[in-house]
Amino acid sequence: AQSVTQPDIHITVSEGASLELRCNYSYGATPYLFWYVQSPGQGLQLLLKYFSGDTLVQGIKGFEAEFKRSQSSFNLRKPSVHWSDAAEYFCAVGARAAGNKLTFGGGTRVLVKP
């Protein structure tokens, strides 16, 4: 069965500083990987996704993520955070063999200090 771990429950970062959110997955074959963001009171919005090819993926809002097969990781990064990036971030893994179901990690809540 597939699984996702987001080791950091909370992260606090200063506005303008860089941000990295960790995601580790468990799956036997090549997974499909996603990052979603949930702003307060909102539904989840897709930031970016990886299926194959270039392991560095660019997303919306200036985010990028890198797939590292050897480390079973798909970490999310942003060079300079804005106050509007305060939200909860979810990593998810999907696989055709799993019947198209997405498995989500526990989430990382990001707080941005002025």
Place this chain on the structure above:
Amino acid sequence: DVKVTQSSRYLVKRTGEKVFLECVQDMDHENMFWYRQDPGLGLRLIYFSYDVKMKEKGDIPEGYSVSREKKERFSLILESASTNQTSMYLCASSLMRGGTNEKLFFGSGTQLSVL
């Protein structure tokens, strides 16, 4: 853009009540999903549907059922609500059956409290 609408933002129910959570999408998507979101546990899949009158169990279906009589509408039913079903419920849809790489579109969620 796709709109996924959940009928209630907040619901308060009593233990033992039958509860209906409604979800409607407006873009002719084939797939619809119900998740519950709990702090520290992320999103967990309850049920999903690839077509009208079709349903499949997710990871935590116990205590829930679903109904999909029309393509655009997917209902989650709590037959006899219990306090451990207090949670945020999120509905989502995606375009095509078999589309593992499909983007999910989410509603804003229903915060259900069972007293």
